[in-house]
Each structure stands twice: as structure tokens, then as C-alpha cells.
């Protein structure tokens with residue numbers, strides 16, 4: 321099959337899901353064309369069957385804002401014509417689903433049918449998508465997609481609550497490549513961060529407000545009063561400075577490491593003991609799933625789709641958003657009981673298998689086939 325994948329190139333979850341999906345489809349012999357404004361963070365452009373097409377924008381002085389959607393739909397049209405794509409899969413509705421609709425209409429004029437699959441990832445619905453400046457266009461472009469998927473049951477419900485959706489929404493959860501985590505077991509640089517008698521907590525995100533990163537630091541502050549521990553904060557984003565100030569205010573500078581954007585995420589995860597995800601919104605929580613695949617129990621909020629990934633009392637614990645005390649108590653309970661911690665680590669790893677790529681990818685392939693038949 322010849323598949324176009326449109327995504328954001330950043331380390332955010334939607335771009336990662338799109339990239340991992342595309343690379344796997346390419347491994348299976350499909351021809352995959354990535355379209356984005358820069359090379360997706362996890363993309364290996366040297367892999368066979370992969371081509372990356374950058375969206376180029378002319379910086380004309382008349383425009384206060386460059387018309388990205390226009391350039392994107394134009395590029396989609398060109399690539400479909402040049403490479404004969406069978407289907408295009410857009411990740412994150414804004415503006416990708418809208419640009420795909422325009423491309424579809426342009427191609428129709430030339431007698432070419434372009435089946436469009438749209439995957440909703442979270443903030444494209446729960447935050448940005450429902451904003452009055454975008455709502456009608458987002459609703460319209462979701463309804464115009466041939467197939468719509470969402471990454472959790474919770475996000476599907478949110479979408480139905482916010483928009484008038486006429487299409488069926490297929491739930492296809494995020495996925496992981498389990499073997500990747502298994503290979504790295506012997507290679508975890510734990511001694512770089514903690515001594516034998518210290519526990520290692522970790523958080524990974526894009527440091528946006530919805531991630532509540534200050535809550536991670538506050539939870540850690542309470543934990544380290546009872547248990548010798550260190551905290552790794554991985555990622556960059558708008559809240560980072562605020563978080564650094566909080567770390568200093570609480571006198572935790574020697575115990576909290578800011579690692580920024582890193583490529584060796586899995587090696588770091590497997591060196592840790594506990595993952596913390598206190599988000600106020602989270603459609604799925606790919607970061608938590610990746611941590612579970614590295615055998616980390618998760619202390620999280622119960623926002624959005626997190627309960628579909630982190631199972632209360634089995635793979636970790638869930639608390640109401642902002643309940644820092646309870647999150648800290650749960651973390652302390654787990655970290656102070658070696659037997660329980662071991663059991664939760666095993667549970668987390670075992671539960672992550674539910675989301676193995678081998679199980680999830682055929683779901684997308686099925687939908688591509690349906691979309692192609694429909695058109």
C-alpha cells in the first residue's frame with residue numbers, strides 16, 4: 321500500500337505515534353510518505369520505503385500569519401499525484417484534517433479519489449479544537465474524513481460531547497514496541513543518577529500547563545522527606561522555567577535533574593523505579609505506557625484516558641487531579657515496600673503487552689482498507 325502520513329514533527333505523543341506507525345508500516349513493505357514542517361523527531365529517514373516531504377512556506381511580508389494549511393494541502397495534492405498514494409492518514413485534527421479535506425476536493429476535480437483517515441489525539445479536541453476560533457472547521461473536517469479514530473474511549477466520548485459528529489469513531493489506543501524495552505535491560509545507567517539506596521522517580525512530558533509538572537515536584541518534595549530519592553524531569557516546554565524556580569524554592573536542586581529532550585529515553589526509563597503523571601488533561605498518556613513497558617509503576621491523576629492505561633492498585637495508583645498529598649502517599653507506600661514495588665513493576669510490564677504494536681497496527685491497516693474500498 322502507498323500511505324501518506326501527516327503529523328507534527330515534535331516529541332509530542334501524536335507525532336511519536338504517527339512516526340512509529342509509519343516506520344512499522346514501511347518495515348512491512350508499504351511505501352510510506354511523511355509530510356510535516358520538519359523531520360519528525362523519531363523518524364529514521366534512512367529506512368527503506370520511507371520518504372520525508374517537508375512543507376515549505378513562502379514568507380511573504382503581507383501575511384501576518386503564514387497560511388500553513390494551504391501549503392500543506394497543496395503538497396498533499398502534489399504527492400498524491402506524483403506517487404499515487406492509496407490513502408492519507410492525518411494525525412491531530414488541526415489543521416491536518418482540514419488540509420486533507422481541501423486536498424481531497426482538489427484531487428476530485430482531476431478524477432482522483434483520496435481516502436482520508438483522521439486520528440484524534442487529545443488537545444486537538446479537548447483544548448484547541450473546541451475553541452470558538454476553530455470549532456466549526458474542526459467539526460466539519462472530522463465529519464468529512466472517510467474514517468475517524470481516537471486514541472481512547474475517553475477521547476471518543478469527549479469528541480461526541482463537544483462536536484456534532486456524524487461519523488463512527490473507532491478507538492485505537494497508542495502502542496509500544498515491547499522488544500525495544502527488553503533489549504535495553506542490561507543498559508540502564510542508574511548509577512549516573514542515584515546511589516544503591518536511593519529510589520529514582522521520573523516524569524516525561526512537553527512541560528505544557530496541562531501536564532502539571534509543578535505537581536510532580538511537589539509530590540517528590542513530600543516523597544523525599546520519607547524516602548531517599550532522586551527525580552528525573554525529561555522534556556522541554558513552556559513551564560520549564562517555572563518548574564526550575566519551584567525546585568530551587570523547595571531546596572531540591574541536588575535531587576532533581578532536568579535532562580531536557582533526550583534520544584535515549586528507554587535506557588533512562590529502565591533505570592528508574594516510578595513514573596509520575598499528574599496531568600489535568602490526558603487523552604491516553606503514551607508517556608505512561610512507555611514507562612510501563614520499561615517496568616515502571618505509575619502514580620497518576622485520573623484525567624481523561626489515563627485510567628484506560630494505568631490500572632488502580634495493579635499497575636500503579638490514580639488520584640484526583642491536584643491531589644498531591646494522595647499521590648505522594650501512594651508513591652511512598654510503593655517505594656517503601658520492596659515486595660509490592662516488584663509486584664507492581666511486573667504488573668506494569670505485563671499490562672503494557674495489551675498495547676503491543678503487533679496487536680494495534682492491524683487495526684489501522686483494516687481501516688485503511690475500509691477507507692480505500694469506500695472511496
Ligand code: GMT
Nearest residue numbers: 332333334441442471602603604605606
Ligand atoms: O501530550 C501532549 O501534550 C502531546 C499530545 C500530542 O498531540 O502530541 O499528546 C496527545 O496524544 C498522545 C498520543 O496519542 C496521547 O498519548 C496524549 O495523552 C495526548 N495528550 C493530551 O491529551 C494532553
